[in-house]
Amino acid sequence: MTGPWAAATTLTVVTPAAGLFVSFEGGDGAGKSTQARLLAERLRALGREVVLTREPxxxxxxxxxxxxxxxxxxxxxxxxxxxxxxxxAHHVASLVRPALERGAVVVTDRYLDSSVAYQGTGRDLGADEVENLSLWATRGLLPALTVLLDLDPDVGRARLTSAPDRLESEGDDFHRRTRLAFLDRATADPDRWLVLDATxxxxxxxxxIGERVEALLAAGASADVDGAPAGDDLATAAGATARDAVADESAVSS
Ligand SMILES: Nc1ncnc2c1ncn2[C@@H]1O[C@H](COP(=O)(O)OP(=O)(O)O)[C@@H](O)[C@H]1O
Ligand SMILES: Cc1cn([C@H]2C[C@H](O)[C@@H](COP(=O)(O)OP(=O)(O)O)O2)c(=O)[nH]c1=O
Structure with a gap:
């Protein structure tokens, strides 16, 4: 990459050694808040400190x-x-990073990948530029695990009960492209992502999800500063398959 954000690509991606950072991603109504809450309850029952948070x-x-x-x-x-x-930037500096440094599990409902999918792809600002903006803003903090709850946007919309916000009001094409952007990112980095069928x-x-997170905690994945935790072949295959299926759906419906 060239231009003003080029320097951001040299940032080291670091998960602070003590805690574990988990994010949930997916379209509106996919079940992110539900799963984030259930994960927090499960880990708290095991005696872990959990910071349950969201963006924005x-x-x-x-x-x-x-x-x-x-x-x-x-x-x-x-x-x-x-x-x-x-x-x-403020979320990470004031809440997420301090919690990870004291050993907590931080579970966030949306993080950087939402910006890459919605602003980078949905708004056509460019995935790399938007990712680098967030990496700069967070000093390179990426989750150890990102759970993608993959769902047809029409199904997600039908689940919502409140009035749509500015992003939710965008058209079908916007939401179809953000869904594909999430799936593409998951396929490109299978060690970080767990792709699940949200139906x-x-x-x-x-x-x-709980089993995966407990396995990461048991393996001390959060202390692995230089590399990502071990991959999950099944989830990787599921991610690739889901993306192919969505691409087929788009081809059929367009
Ligand atoms: N696996 C699921 N199957 C069907 N409905 C679900 C599922 N998970 C959540 N829901 C319901 O869908 C709606 C949206 O869920 P929510 O967790 O708020 O999604 P998000 O945070 O992704 O917008 C809620 O009414 C919730 O009860
Ligand atoms: C975090 C983030 C969210 N969004 C959008 C996605 C959602 O439509 C909206 C609000 O997110 P959210 O509260 O997660 O909505 P919901 O619970 O209905 O899924 O903000 C972005 O466009 N970029 C971002 O970086």
């Missing part, structure tokens, strides 16, 4: 930014990307 809006300043970006006046795509990045029962999904 995991801090007081973040709540103000959330209201602005989701319900405020119209903003252009770059302003939108910067608002999410600002929320993320499965919530309890069933929670069991798979």
């Amino acid at each position: 809006g995991g801090t007081a300043l973040g709540q103000t930014l959330r209201d602005a970006v989701l319900h405020g006046e119209h903003v252009d795509a770059r302003t939108e990307a910067l608002l999410y990045a600002t929320d993320r 499965r029962q919530a309890e069933e999904l929670a069991a798979v």
Whole structure:
């Protein structure tokens, strides 16, 4: 990459040694908040400190930014990307990183990959540029595990009960492209991602996720500063298959 963000690619991606950072990603209504909550409950029952949080809006300043970006006046795509990045920078500096440093498990409902999918691909700002913006904002903090709850956007929309926000109001094409962007990122980095079919029962999904996280904790994955935890062949295959299936669906429906 060239240009002003080129320097960001030299950042070292570091998970602080003590804790474990887990993010949930996927479209609206995919079940992220449900699974994040169930995971937190499971780990707390095991005696772990868990910080359950979300983006945008995991801090007081973040709540103000959330209201602005989701319900405020119209903003252009770059302003939108910067608002999410600002929320993320403050979230990581003030809440996520301190919690990881004291050994907590941090479970976040959305993180950097949402920006790459929604602003980078959905808004056409460029995946690399948007990723590097967030890596700069967070000093290179990536989750040890990102759970992608993959769902047809129409099914997700039908699950929602509240009025759509500014992003949810975008059209079918926008949401189809963000879904594919998540799947592409998961396929490109299978060690970090666990791709799950979000039409499965919530309890069933929670069991798979819980087992994976407990395995990471048992293996001390969070202390692996230089490399990602061991891969999951089944999940990798599921991710690739899901992406192919979605591509086929798009081909059929377009
Ligand atoms: N696996 C699932 N199957 C069917 N419905 C689900 C499932 N998980 C969550 N839901 C329901 O779908 C709605 C959206 O779930 P939520 O966890 O808020 O999604 P998100 O945080 O991804 O927007 C809620 O009404 C929730 O009860
Ligand atoms: C974190 C993040 C969220 N978003 C969008 C996705 C969602 O439509 C919206 C609000 O996220 P969220 O509260 O997760 O909505 P929901 O629970 O309905 O899934 O913000 C971005 O566009 N970029 C980002 O970086």
